[in-house]
Each structure stands twice: as structure tokens, then as C-alpha cells.
Amino acid sequence: MSYFNYSRFFKTVCVLPRFRSFSFSAHLNCSKSDPPKRNLKHLIDGSATFTEKDPETDQWHTPVYPKKRLQSEKSFRPRVDPITTSVILFPGQGSQYVGMGKSLLEYPQVKEMFDCASEILKYNLLDLCINGPEDMLNMTVHSQVAVMVASLAAVEKLRAEAEEMINNCVATAGFSVGEYSALVFSGALEFENAVRLLKIRGEAMQAASDAEPSGMMTVFLSPEAKIKQACKEAREWCEQQTLFDAECKIAIYMFPDCKVVAGHLEALKFLESNAAKYGIKKLKYLPVSGAFHTKVMKPAKQILQKALKAIPFEVPLIPVHSNIDGSPYANADQIRFKLAEQLCKAVRWEQIMHVMFERSKGMKFPNVFECGPGTSMKTILRMNNRIAYENCKSVLA
Secondary structure, X not given: OOOOOOOOOOOOOOOOOOOOOOOHHHHHOOOOOOOHHHHHHHHHHOOOXXXXXXXXXXXXXXXXXXXXXXXXXOOOOOOOOHHHOEEEEEOOOOOOOOOOOHHHOOOOOHHHHHHHHHHHHOOOHHHHHHHOOXXXXXXXXXXXXXXXXXXXHHHHHHHHHOHHHHHOEEEEEEOOOXXXXXXXXXXXXXXXXXXXXXXXXXXXXXXXXXXXXXXXXXXXXXXXXOHHHHHHHHHHHHHHOOOOOOOEEEEEEEEOOEEEEEEEHHHHHHHHHOOHHHOXXXXXXXXXXXXXXXHHHHHHHHHHHHHHHOOOOOOOOOOEEOOOOOOEOOOHHHHHHHHHHOOOOOEOHHHHHHHHHOOOOOOOOOEEEEEEOOOHHHHHHHHHOHHHHHOEEEEEO
């Protein structure tokens, strides 16, 4: 099931002239007794020549050399006005809330999407999204797939209200698990397979989180903050407390003065106790049960890698920017590799926003849509690019 409103394959039909097989002797009507001069003369006389009075104006005339073309006419493709195009962003885990999806049931395909996902998951996803309970919806094993389906349901709302913004989408990206929403939207991943992958991903990440007490916190930094040094010293402090091989690192680059740090709980407590020393102005624990995008997720990565090998991927119809380096995916193997790597590597959302929205002064910006629950993507965009933020609309799930 694909929710991108284009056919994957575009066929170019080239009409080539058909040539019948023939023998030179029959075509020239000559025999072995014919003298060579007659054969040559017959060939020349029968060849295509300009016999018109003014061959330059004849409709079949082809000049020996093409006319010189002006440099200004170099491109045959019409320029596209950016304001007629769109960029679509998808939120990640943590944006879910009880009641999401209810307002979208009036739009085509939305109910079918939830039913399809529920059949694969073996529980009623729509009921969980609309009625909760909240603690169950917030579990990693449930929230990831719930956010993806709700986000793609929001795409159907956008399609119904402004279909041209779907058809004219020039780029997309998803925050952490939102990357799966972007890949489905781009035609690179089938909806059903995305549900299967996120079921496995969520279960594996939940198990990895349960195995090691860990978490994540948002840190707001002063200009002189030394967050990498803080993480290093937090790991060293843990080793002194006999917690060897402790993790503490930047897991998500949000915007210049804000990062998400993930690691073992003891390391995070060290940062909390020494915040002022490292220039941390404010910190807030996230409602997640594990250190996502760190080496704590290595067991989950190994499980996901096996699942990814069994899933077919296509080249995206529109650019999908990868979480781990900001570059668009080029092929199926790259998608598989980077989706697995994403579990243990930092999400470089700040860098992705620069790649997608950096413009020279005076250049126009595309329309930006955040499709999914909440307005977190729009809020982060405001801190990365104010002009892009002003062109951003939230299509709520």
C-alpha cells in the first residue's frame, strides 16, 4: 500500500524507425554483368539530395551544424517557483497523545490504514490511540508505530485539503522513528512492511531499555557550555563508581543551544548535579525508558538489521534526508544500513534543517508542513530557521 500519489515507474516510449532487411543487389536492381560505373551512378542518383529551390526552408532540411544557442536558453526545464512546492516533516516518539487520530477518520484511507496496522500488530491500534490508556500508549513497543500511522493519516488530511502540496513535495525528513513515515511517504517502503519493522524495532528497543537502566534528557546550553566535556567526565565518574563502560553522549542535535543527551541514569544524574559547572542552563528528563541513539541500543540494532534484510526497499521518489548524516538516501542498501545505524548514532536534526532550508538572502522558501501529532517539528524549526518556520503549518493528527 503506497500513500504517495505518483506511479513508481514512468515509461519513456521511443519510436524508432523500422528497417526491412534487403539485399543490395535487389535494391539496386543490378547483376553481376553490370559495370561498376553504372552501379555507382545508380546509387548516387537514387540517394537523398536537396532538389528543392530553397533547401534552407524545406521542412526536411537538417543543417550540417546546429544553430548557436544563447546561454540564457540553456535549460529547457521551466523554473519552478519555490512557493508552489513543499517540504514535509514527520515527528518522532514522544509526540503521541491519547485522542490522536480521531479527527482524521473522516478522510479517505485513514480507517483502512489503522485497520491494516491493527491486523499486523494483533491489537486495536486505533482504540489505543483514541482511548489509551496513556501509560500503554507511551510504551516504546506501542508509541513508535502509533506515531507513524497517525502521521501518515495526517498526510491524507493534507492530500484532501491541498493535494498540490503532496504532488509538489520536493523533500521530506522524519525525526528519529519519523524517518519511517518519510520513507513510506516517499514510496521507498511499503506501509505494511513499515508496520512490521516498527513492531520489531519497538520490541527490541524496549528489551534493550529494560536490560540497562538508562534514559534521555533535553539540555539547554549557554554559549560557553561544554557539553561534550560534561559527558566525558560523567562517564569517568561512573567508572569511579564501578559502573564500567557507562554511556553518556549527545543523542539528538536539536538546535544551536539545545541538545538531547542520553546514557545510563547514573551519568545523567551526574550532569544534573553539575549542570552549572558545564554551562547547562536547564535540563529536563524525557518520558522514555532508554538511551536511544547510543550504544545501549546495540542489542536492538542487531535484531533490526536481520529484519531489514528481509524487507524490500525502493529508491525514494523524492529526497528523504537521513537522520545520521543529513544526506538524501541513494539506494535500498543505504536505507537498510542507515536505519540500523540510527539506533546507536545521534540524530542530526539541526544539520538536516540547515541542509533542507539554507537559502541565499532574498531567495524564496517552499511551503513546510509538519504531518503528525503535536507541533514539535515546527517549534524546533523556529529555532533553526525563522523564515522556514514562518512558512510552516502543522497538519495535526
